[in-house]
Amino acid sequence: MSVTGHTSAAPAGQRAGTRSKSVSIRDVAKAAGVSYQTVSRVINSNSYVKESTRERVEQAIRELGFRPNSAARALAGGETRSLTVVTSNTTLYGYAAVLQGIEEAARAASFAVGISVLESDGEQDVRIAVERAVDSSGSVIVIAFDRAGVRALEAMPADFPLAAAVETPAARPAAGRPWVWIDDEAAARAATRYLLDLGHPTVHYVAIPSSTDTSRRAAGWRAALAEAGVAAPEAVGSGWDAPAGYQAGRRLARDPRATAILCGNDDLALGVIRAMHEAGRAIPDSVSVVGFDNAPQSAFYTPSLTTVHLDFAGLGRAAFAQLQEVLAGAGSPKSHPVGRPELVVRESAGAYSAAP
Amino acid sequence: MSVTGHTSAAPAGQRAGTRSKSVSIRDVAKAAGVSYQTVSRVINSNSYVKESTRERVEQAIRELGFRPNSAARALAGGETRSLTVVTSNTTLYGYAAVLQGIEEAARAASFAVGISVLESDGEQDVRIAVERAVDSSGSVIVIAFDRAGVRALEAMPADFPLAAAVETPAARPAAGRPWVWIDDEAAARAATRYLLDLGHPTVHYVAIPSSTDTSRRAAGWRAALAEAGVAAPEAVGSGWDAPAGYQAGRRLARDPRATAILCGNDDLALGVIRAMHEAGRAIPDSVSVVGFDNAPQSAFYTPSLTTVHLDFAGLGRAAFAQLQEVLAGAGSPKSHPVGRPELVVRESAGAYSAAP
DNA sequence: CTGAAAGCGCTTACAG
DNA sequence: CTGAAAGCGCTTACAG
Secondary structure (H helix, E strand, O other), X not given: OOOOOOOOOOOOOXXXXXXXXXXXXXXXXXXXXXXXXHHHHXXXXXXXXXXXXXXXXXHHHHHHOOOOOHHHHHHHOOOOOEEEEEEOOOOOHHHHHHHHHHHHHHHHOOOEEEEEEOOOOOHHHHHHHHHHHHHHOOOEEEEEOOHHHHHHHHHOOOOOOEEEEEOOOOOOOOXXXXXXXXXXXXXXXXXXXXXXXXXXXXXXXXXXXXXXXXXXXXXXXXXXXXXXXXXXXXXXXXXXXXHHHHHHHHHHHOOOOOOEEEEOOHHHHHHHHHHHHHOOOOOOOOOEEEXXXXXXXXXXXXXXXXXXXXXXXXXXHHHHHHHHHHHHOOOOOOOEEOOOOEEEOOOOOOOOOOOO | OOOOOOOOOOOHHHXXXXXXXXXXXXXXXXXXXXXXXXXXXXXXXXXXXXXXXXXXXXXXXXXXXXXXXXXXXXXXXXXXXXXXXXXXXXXXXXXXXXXXHHHHHHHHOOOEEEEEEXXXXXXXXXXXXXXXXXXXXXXXXXXXXXXXXXHHHHHOOOOOOEEXXXXXXXXXXXXXXXXXXXXXXXXXXXXXXXXXXXXOOOOEEEOOHHHOOOOHHHHHHHHHHHHXXXXXXXXXXXXXXXXHHHHHHHHHHOOOOOOEEEEOOHHHHHHHHHHHHHOOOOOOOOOEEEEEEOOHHHHHOOOOOEEEEOOHXXXXXXXXXXXXXXXXXXXXXXXXXXXXXXXXXXXXXXXXXOOO
């Protein structure tokens, strides 16, 4: 009495979620001449099953095209094979690339991946996004590059399997919440020093929202300036995208001392460059600009963008690996940095010339 | 996402309410003094329940912080409130923006959204991605902008709730599979005519992989050329991204007749422009370039990009609306175009000058 | 309008 | 190593 989908004339109340074939472990069991519990053991590959019966079951699975029902699995309390990514934004390069890395790793491990987008960093929106993630998956990875993400991290139930990709490993390390991050301090320092070595008296910084004070990259910028005995100008910036960079660039364009600018990401750099262009300040002759991220397009800008390469996909993969450790249950994994960011020298930065 | 203006600080105190320690409908039933079936009726808001008992149940739900278990719901055959997006690529602008639109609409409707990425257009990868989607969700939206997506569409089980966003409404309309698309023929025609009106003898086309022959936009390009009595040059192009545009641009740069180039997307245009720049061909004085998509960065390129605006997020929202119609079960919804693409004139295209 | 039954497909115990 | 039980939390029928 195997269940079949009578789909010829689907009535209004048809079962949603109907699959083309609804083969259950009982069907497999019958075909293999074993009990359905044994089938369960085989598909979970964790109990003792005699080799010969395992083979028989596996063959039946293949022949019938059996695929376990994930809802039933989740209900009965099996191991999770699903995660949802809690994130603010899926279109900005950094976020999208982390998501891609997570998805790749999750796919390789046969995990289903969901996404739960944070509408804002407001209490309500954060709570909703967290609940949605908890309700629909067995585990979560939060991308905490911004305030909304950090708050989501804090709002996660304490006992829920979780890993995170963060911008800065600083604030409030929630106990047992492991995370990964990209330590870009050295690269930010190198980028700043690179501009200083080009003869620029100082280096300005256009920050992404969350990184103004706490980020490693801001720290690297400051450190390089301090080492050179130069006072750090006030960081500017109020957004993530090209329009925000454009705003910052317009302000900076009026400041003749702003001849070298480090930007929190490549979109910001693009906006800054555009603003400088409109103000008649040539890049790199009058102003040097360095970005952050090494987004795929940055090599094709004119001038091509000198920037810091960040391996976001690798960060995503590392977050997933960390989540798997959590799920394996062998204590809480260590938080750790991922990758080694490096300055990619291209055309947008050049030697200082006194006359703008 | 606004980073300013908060109503009140969100202390970590409400964390307790985030995770309902598995409150079930039985708990709610007990608290409300009804049977658990009645609770089920209330949370599904579809059966006849006396107003007063409904209120009692709703209050109990609120007090206990009950949230229905989605796995149990799916298992028992309730209405789906989940969808997974089958797509080739989550980082290219068009795909990411469609995904964003789907997510927005899904979020508003309290749907969980998953993603299933197509590794390639190979039979095996397509089958795997489709199975993964079918196994983990009650419904699917496929982004069929490319061959892999189209094949995934064809590989979906016939009775599975499905909607699609496609590039071209042409090929093989699978019965009862509704889709949405952006009809950009008129805009492509307008863009081509715009270049022709600028005095260019002809317009070359750098295509995205799938659109060379069948797409509306390629058709618009050809139509405008035909109307002007100009033979269409062979379309070039072999990829989606800036490097692919760069390759095409290098080839085109050697052709003095290529003074006006329409590109299948903005990344391609960026690559073409870069290649022209390196070849010493000034934009727009020697070569005019027009893109497609109006990606957020395109206004900030130097020169800023003349391009065709496409509302991908709107397309994603429309696909979700269509999926909801499918799930409502009232016959199969009509396929239809979404939005009205328009040429956005900026700096990258200019008057033809005979001497390059 | 409301309750008692049966069962979705699986997984953990528990017995052999 | 393998089978028989019990149950995950919900939803559909089915009875009143």
